[in-house]
Amino acid sequence: MNSRYIALHPKVNHSRKKIQLSPPTILALGFAGLIVIGTFLLMLPMSANSNISLLEAAFTATSAVTVTGLVVVDTGTDFTMFGQLIIALLIQAGGLGLMTFAIVALIAIGGKIGFRQQIIATAAFNQTSWATVVQTAKAVIVFALIVESAGMLILFLRWLPEMAWQQALFHSFFYAISAFNNAGFALDANSLMPYVGDPAINIIITGLFITGGLGFGVWMDIWQQRRWKKLSIYSKALLTSVVLINVFAMLIIFILELDNPETLRSLTSSEQWWAAWFQATTTRTAGFNTIDISALEDSTTTLMLLLMFIGGGSLSTASGIKVMTFIVLVMATYAYLRQRDEVVLLGRTIPRNTVRKALALTLISVALIWVAIFLLTVLQHEPFLDVVFEAVSAFGTVGLSRGLTGDLSIFGQVLIMVLMFVGRLGPLTMAYFLASPKPKHLGYPEVKVPIG
Template sequence: ASKKIHAAPPLVLCGGFVMLIVLGMLLLKLPFASTQSIGWMQSLFTATSAVTVTGLVVVDTGSAFTLFGQLVIAILIQLGGLGLMTFAVVTLLALGGKIGFLQQTIAKEAFNQTDTSTLVSTAKSVLWFSLIVESIGMLILTLYWSAELGWKTSLLHGFFYTISAFNNAGFALSPDSLMPYVADPVINLTITALFITGGLGFSVWMELWRKRCWNKLSLYSRLMLTGTLLINVIALLAIYWIEYDNPATLGALSSCGKWLAAWFQAVTPRTAGFNTLAIHQLEDATTALTLLLMFIGGGSLSTASGIKVVTFMVLVLATYSFLRRDGAVTAFGRTIPTGTVQKALALTVISVGVTWISIFLLLITEQAAFIDVVFEAVSALGTVGLSRGLTASLSPAGELIIIILMFMGRLGPLTLAYFLASPRSRTIAYPESRLAVG
């Protein structure tokens, strides 16, 4: 006896995020949530940044918010990161109601999954998986930090950083993020393991768990795993090489510290957003690489955003197959449908378009260097949260633009584009016409 939801899935997803953001804004505006006076705009910005798991901040999370405020932020991150839909499905299940067709459609959209029969078990697996990974992460971090910070603080830090890392949120409790731990192997490896695990996407982990054999994996998982490996290795080597002599970044570190810091900086842009190096002191070439990594992002159905690794892979494969004059786009002995290529194209065009327009507007509203503005916009749309320092000095108009970008980035360009164009069923087939491009 479930109530019918008459709204379309993207509308529900969008509405859910808006409600969560508004709720978060109100909670963070409570007098006992902050240690200082927080404006409505700052509160809205923080709530949006948390729900969209971005991590851009206009006030320092560690000093401006009380324990209550920090817990609100952690919960917003967890709800936003895991996805409202996981919770919706599980809640409906917990309430004993059967989930109706429309809810199934919504959940299908949310999970990128077509098989409705496995939907509920999928949602459960997602929750269990998150719980287990986060428990392990929290245990390691709390134990490690207890010597340095004492049990009480280390418990809070372990809890907060685990949620922030696994959900690729990048919120930190100090303004310099994880810079004090730049050469610390435990923090580096635990935090990166958490956000890579979350950013790879649940479907890949589930498949790995069930099939345990490369050849049995789906095309999606194989593309995702090879893409992630390739991108991470290339980024690691490039950053290690470029920053090796930079006294403000790797220059001062030990040999082992150099590799750890380069590794962290290679993987954090997609789309964790913590930093162990001073972002504004990276070489410009590293910044250009970071921009690309932030734009690509992580996995579909994950806690990461961006155009997604597999979208990027499809673009590259489609280009390659065109050059080879293949009739079809193929990978690992499978053909990628034309519709998928078109979807990847549409998504990328919209992402580039939104990024360009927001950069254009920010260059008008802000008095800042071009590179800082470009970095901020790409970081917001990719819900990355890295910044060259512009966030705190944004004008109100600029803050609004970044809020909209974070929101669009987390919902995904296609969900938002849903509102821009309504589908029509074509009845007339137009004749094909040859056309010169390029």
């Protein structure tokens, strides 16, 4: 055959074309797969003490994987110890992230990670360097196990005098995982209300979910630098903001609830402060409560809506729009009011792309919550504040409720499941998943439009 003919007619490749999926798509499918597995495990006869429907099992699995804590059945009574163990493992997997386990497992067995898997992992950890992802994955596992083990040991010693050692051991195991991963699952229908004034429980549980909610990047920075002056701008800004927000929220809740006979008024002085502190910090997506959330004043509930929407730190077990997103928006607004071209944070300029990302994330989040509220008002016919609180709690994967979760209809449960799933993956990830932007090389002339 003529060589020229061969050159003009290259060999046809008959192999099937591989399906190309974007990193957010693969992550979404991974979380969905984990939920499906968890659902079937919770449907096993050995998992439940009573008949659990498929929807109830799916709701519980979704809530566990997304580390939310909203429940339609009681975790402590409707599930056996095996079922509770499954829930704890789902929380751990969802809190630390599927990619963490996948990366560490591949490293442990000496497996090779391809270029596409590296892209997926960097997207999961919100990093730009593969070396950073590997380092982060190892640190996440070690850090989580150390903190959870320490919390478990202290909780075991606290509960040992009032429980059999086997029960105290399992309780400490379950609550350590649930608290560190900001899940809010409890083995008591009243959450932690019996321990409203218990200093040990308040300190340990809040310490665990604040530690997990700050984010692994901050703790790595603290471990490596060990001095405030050497910390990154991000770590300084996040730590300062978290302290200020928590203290501010505690004081406001204390003032607003002090005369409420159904919350703080019936407690002793020390119990009042512990309750105010716990409720102020648990709204950062932790989901536990030591007082009746449905009995709170409307003003306190409104404050909690903002705290739940903000959430915790990036690369953490918490959700919400994240504290740094909120800070960037505040600083961008401040820069605009001062007529400055640059958005400055602690003497450093925030890139415009970061500002746009924060704005887009917040707008998508508000839109999703609004749609959920609208649909819930159509489906449920419940008090409006209860509906709003449920939607924000589900999106922020907080797990607090004013009592609406147990009364959700079938469609309401499905809607909350979707909201928890989207809230955990992140609005920007879902936006990328639905419509990946394509680069454009064509510029357009500017036009001025009136704003405000």
